Amino acid sequence: MAEVTAAGIQPEVLFWVGCAGSFDDRAKKITKAFVKILNEANVSFAVLGTEESCTGDPAKRAGNEFLFQMQAMTNIEVMNSYGVKKLVTACPHCFNTLKNEYPGLGGQYEVVHHTQFLNELLAEGRISVESGKFKGKRITYHDPCYLGRANGVYEAPRELIKKLDAELVEMKNSKKRGLCCGAGGAQMFKEPEKGDKDINIERTEQALETQAEIIAAACPFCNTMLTDGVKGKEKESSIQVMDIAELIASAKDL
Numbered sequence: 001m002a003e004v005t006a007a008g009i010q011p012e013v014l015f016w017v018g019c020a021g022s023f024d025d026r027a028k029k030i031t032k033a034f035v036k037i038l039n040e041a042n043v044s045f046a047v048l049g050t051e052e053s054c055t056g057d058p059a060k061r062a063g064n065e066f067l068f069q070m071q072a073m074t075n076i077e078v079m080n081s082y083g084v085k086k087l088v089t090a091c092p093h094c095f096n097t098l099k100n101e102y103p104g105l106g107g108q109y110e111v112v113h114h115t116q117f118l119n120e121l122l123a124e125g126r127i128s129v130e131s132g133k134f135k136g137k138r139i140t141y142h143d144p145c146y147l148g149r150a151n152g153v154y155e156a157p158r159e160l161i162k163k164l165d166a167e168l169v170e171m172k173n174s175k176k177r178g179l180c181c182g183a184g185g186a187q188m189f190k191e192p193e194k195g196d197k198d199i200n201i202e203r204t205e206q207a208l209e210t211q212a213e214i215i216a217a218a219c220p221f222c223n224t225m226l227t228d229g230v231k232g233k234e235k236e237s238s239i240q241v242m243d244i245a246e247l248i249a250s251a252k253d254l
Contacts, residue, residue, distance in 0.1 A: 001014065001048050001049070001051065001084075002049070003046075004046045011044045011045050011046040012043055013043065013045045013086045013087065013088045014046055015087075015088055016047075016055075016087050016098065017031055017090075018090070018094045020220035020221065022052075026227065030090055030220060033246045033254070036254040037118065037121070037248055040254060041121045041126040043121070045088075048079075052075070052078075054071055055072065055075065055094045055097040055098060056069070056097065057093040057094065058188070058189060059186075060097070062185075072105050073105060075102075075107070079109070084109060085109065085110060086110045086111075087109050087111045087112070088114055089114065090114040090220070090243070090245060091220055092144040092150075093221065095113045095147065096147075096151060113153055114218070114245055115153070115157040118156075118160055118244065119156045119160060122163060129248060130253075133251050134166045134247065134250075134251055135166070136167060137164075137167065137214060138169050138212040138214075139169070139216050140168070140170065140210040141157055141161060141168065141170075141215075141216045141217075141218075142171070142217050142222055142226060143175060143178035144217070144221075144222050145184045146219070147218055147219065149178060154175050154176075157244050161247070164247060164248075164251055166214075169212055170210070171207055171209070171210055173203075179206065180203070181200055181226060182225050183221035183224065183225045188225075198229075200225035200228055200229040201232055204229025207226065207239075208233065208235065213239060214241075214247070215242070216242060216247060217243055217244075218244050223243060226241045
């Protein structure tokens with residue numbers, strides 16, 4: 001962002017990469033897939049790079065409001081200094097926090113999730129989807145909590161899967177009745193409390209019941225938890241966990 005601003009360019013969107021998309025080896029692949037699509041669509045975008053800090057979501061969910069506000073204010077000052085208007089992010093946790101909690105601290109932006117943005121690009125004809133690779137494949141979609149129930153975004157990711165000519169099969173808990181992957185509310189960073197079964201195992205079992213070949217996710221945390229669940233069930237050879245952006249990029253051979 002610093003470079004394009006110095007060159008007098010105002011990009012169409014700021015891509016908020018997020019901690020997972022920046023540092024987690026698996027999530028980096030999602031970041032790269034999304035960027036390939038943005039480049040293919042000739043979207044003018046920028047990233048904050050080293051100026052981007054955590055949105056503060058984990059701190060807030062874990063109860064540290066003071067740390068959250070410190071992190072949020074730092075990010076807001078940086079974005080406001082660049083005149084940022086529109087943000088796109090591949091992480092529903094970042095999406096929810098930037099969209100719903102930053103306005104109260106002076107951060108007023110249009111915030112869209114990457115599935116919504118990809119759907120916009122398709123509707124505008126800026127990208128097309130070659131369906132051959134996934135035609136007829138059974139794909140089940142897991143609703144991330146902060147995308148679905150918290151913000152009501154259910155159809156954008158499903159529409160993208162249908163555009164691939166894939167067979168979308170729903171789990172018994174989906175949309176408003178979706179089941180958490182077990183990572184939300186800062187649970188990602190601690191061991192689970194004692195119980196009969198981990199949540200990600202329960203969710204993975206629901207996905208396996210659909211006999212899908214691919215579990216589609218739209219959140220780096222969900223991706224990790226479901227991937228761990230598939231490994232726990234020793235099903236890595238028969239079922240893949242992929243982000244929506246990876247499905248689109250793979251269909252286009254990007």
